[in-house]
Amino acid sequence: MGMRKKSDLPTKMCEVCKRPFTWRKKWEKVWNEVKYCSDRCRSQRSAKQEASL
Numbered sequence: 001m002g003m004r005k006k007s008d009l010p011t012k013m014c015e016v017c018k019r020p021f022t023w024r025k026k027w028e029k030v031w032n033e034v035k036y037c038s039d040r041c042r043s044q045r046s047a048k049q050e051a052s053l
């Protein structure tokens with residue numbers, strides 16, 4: 001009891017694939033703005049937006 005892990009990283013849910021993803025070093029400065037687990041999901045999202053316009 002009372003144990004804490006150093007690797008207690010924050011997580012978010014990807015808006016495209018709806019799966020949780022974990023904080024990564026490359027996002028340390030933009031974590032608040034990260035919405036997608038990967039570039040692939042981000043490009044899918046933008047492709048959908050363009051198609052719906």
Ligand SMILES: [Zn+2]
Pocket residue numbers: 014015016017018019036037038041
């Ligand atoms: Zn995703």
